[in-house]
Amino acid sequence: MFGKKKTDSQVLLDMTNKQKRYEALVAVYHKDLYRFAHWLCNDPTIAEDLVQETFLRAWRSLDALQDKNAAKSWLITILRRENARRFERKQFDYSDVEQDTLIDDKTQSLDQSTEHSLLQKQIMALDTEYREPLLLQIVMGMSGEEIASTLSLNKNTVMTRLFRARNQLKEALSNSNNQQRGAL
Amino acid sequence: MDDLEFRRRLYADPQDTDTQLEQCAAQDPEKRALQSELKELDKSLHQALNIDVPEGLSEKLILQQSLVEFKQRKRRTRTHLALAASIAFAFGVSFTLYQQPGPINMEQHALAHIYHELGSLEKSTRDINLTKVNTKLASFGGQFNELPSTVTYAKYCDFNGQKSMHLVLQTDTGPMTVFIVPAKNQFTTDSYFSDQRFDGAIYQSEKANLIILGDKGSDLEQQKQRVEETLQWRT
Numbered sequence: 304m305f306g307k308k309k310t311d312s313q314v315l316l317d318m319t320n321k322q323k324r325y326e327a328l329v330a331v332y333h334k335d336l337y338r339f340a341h342w343l344c345n346d347p348t349i350a351e352d353l354v355q356e357t358f359l360r361a362w363r364s365l366d367a368l369q370d371k372n373a374a375k376s377w378l379i380t381i382l383r384r385e386n387a388r389r390f391e392r393k394q395f396d397y398s399d400v401e402q403d404t405l406i407d408d409k410t411q412s413l414d415q416s417t418e419h420s421l422l423q424k425q426i427m428a429l430d431t432e433y434r435e436p437l438l439l440q441i442v443m444g445m446s447g448e449e450i451a452s453t454l455s456l457n458k459n460t461v462m463t464r465l466f467r468a469r470n471q472l473k474e475a476l477s478n479s480n481n482q483q484r485g486a487l
Numbered sequence: 488m489d490d491l492e493f494r495r496r497l498y499a500d501p502q503d504t505d506t507q508l509e510q511c512a513a514q515d516p517e518k519r520a521l522q523s524e525l526k527e528l529d530k531s532l533h534q535a536l537n538i539d540v541p542e543g544l545s546e547k548l549i550l551q552q553s554l555v556e557f558k559q560r561k562r563r564t565r566t567h568l569a570l571a572a573s574i575a576f577a578f579g580v581s582f583t584l585y586q587q588p589g590p591i592n593m594e595q596h597a598l599a600h601i602y603h604e605l606g607s608l609e610k611s612t613r614d615i616n617l618t619k620v621n622t623k624l625a626s627f628g629g630q631f632n633e634l635p636s637t638v639t640y641a642k643y644c645d646f647n648g649q650k651s652m653h654l655v656l657q658t659d660t661g662p663m664t665v666f667i668v669p670a671k672n673q674f675t676t677d678s679y680f681s682d683q684r685f686d687g688a689i690y691q692s693e694k695a696n697l698i699i700l701g702d703k704g705s706d707l708e709q710q711k712q713r714v715e716e717t718l719q720w721r722t
C-alpha cells in the first residue's frame with residue numbers, strides 16, 4: 304500500500320501503452336472490419352454495432368494479444384462470435400437481399416455502379432458458408448491458411464468453397480448479362 | 488497440372504502467383520484468358536465490396552473505449568474514497584473513545600478552559616447569592632456555609648470530560664477561578680502550574696479536587712483555605 308507512488312506511475316505507463324496499442328488497432332483494422340461485418344450481416348447499423356462491440360471486447364482483453372500478426376484473425380474471431388451471439392439473442396427476420404439499404408454514392412459511371420450493385424446483390428445471394436471465406440479473402444486480404452484457421456476448417460474445404468463462390472458469381476453474372484442482352 | 492486442377496486453383500485464388508500455375512497459363516491462351524477474366528472479376532468484387540465506412544467510426548471506437556475506461560476508473564476511485572472515508576471514520580471514533588477518560592494534563596486543560604472563557608473573569612456587577620451556588624453544588628453533594636467572597640460566575644462545566652463546578656470569585660487580588668471537580672482519584676498529589684498570565688494550583692481533597700487559578704502573583708494558598716473552610720461535603 305505504501306509503495307503506491309511507484310506502481311501507480313508504472314500502471315499509468317502501461318495504460319498509455321495499452322491506449323496506443325488500441326488506437327493503432329482501430330486505425331489499421333476498423334475499415335476492413337466494418338466492411339466485413341457489413342457484408343456478413345447486410346445491415347449498416349448492425350455492422351457498426353458489431354464493430355463497436357468487437358473493439359470493446361478487444362480492449363478488455365488486449366493484454367491477451369501478444370503477437371501483432373495475429374491481430375487480424377483475433378479481431379475477426381471476436382466479431383464472428385459477436386455475430387453468432389446476435390442470432391442466439393433473437394431470431395432475425397432474414398430477408399434474402401435488401402437492396403434498398405445499399406446506396407452507392409461513389410462517383411462512378413452508370414455502367415460501373417450498375418455492375419457493382421449487381422455484383423453486390425449476387426454476393427449477398429451467396430450462402431454464408433461461401434460468402435464468408437470470400438469476404439475474408441477479398442476484404443480482409445487473408446490467405447487460404449489464415450481463412451482455414453479462422454473458420455476452423457481445413458484448407459481444402461476453404462479452397463473448395465472459394466472455388467464454388469466464384470463459380471456461382473460468375474455464372475450468375477453471365478446469366479444476368481445474357482438476360483440484359485436478351486432484353487435489348 | 489490438369490485442366491480441372493488449374494480451374495480449381497484459379498477459382499479459389501486468382502491472385503495465386505504459384506509458378507506451376509503461371510506456366511500452365513502461359514502455355515494455353517484459353518487458360519490465360521480465364522485467368523485474366525477471373526482477375527477482372529476479383530477487381531470488380533473488390534470494388535463492389537469496398538463500401539464507405541461511416542464517418543467518424545474510428546473516433547467513435549476510441550471514444551467509447553475511453554468512456555468505458557473512465558467509468559472503470561471512477562468506480563475504482565470511488566472505492567478508494569470509501570476506503571479512505573471508513574479509515575478516517577474509524578480513526579475518529581477510536582480517538583473520541585480514547586479521549587473519554589482523561590486524567591491527563593489537568594493543568595493544561597484548566598488554562599485552556601480559562602482562556603476559552605475569558606469573559607467569565609470580567610468584572611461584573613452580577614452577584615450570585617449563596618442559595619444559587621449551593622443549588623448547583625448540591626448535585627455534587629457539597630455546599631458552602633457562606634460564600635468565600637463575592638461570586639460573579641457559577642456554571643456547570645465540562646472539565647476534561649467530567650462535569651464540574653466553575654466559579655469565579657472576586658477577591659482582593661482580582662478575579663479567581665475555582666473549579667470544583669468531584670474526585671475520582673485521578674490526581675495523586677497537589678501541584679502548581681503557571682503561564683505568562685495565570686498562576687494555578689490543584690489541591691487534592693477527599694471528595695473533590697480544587698483547581699484554583701488567579702492572576703500572576705495572587706495568593707492561591709489563602710484562597711484555597713477560604714474555600715476549604717466554607718465548603719462542606721455531605722457524607
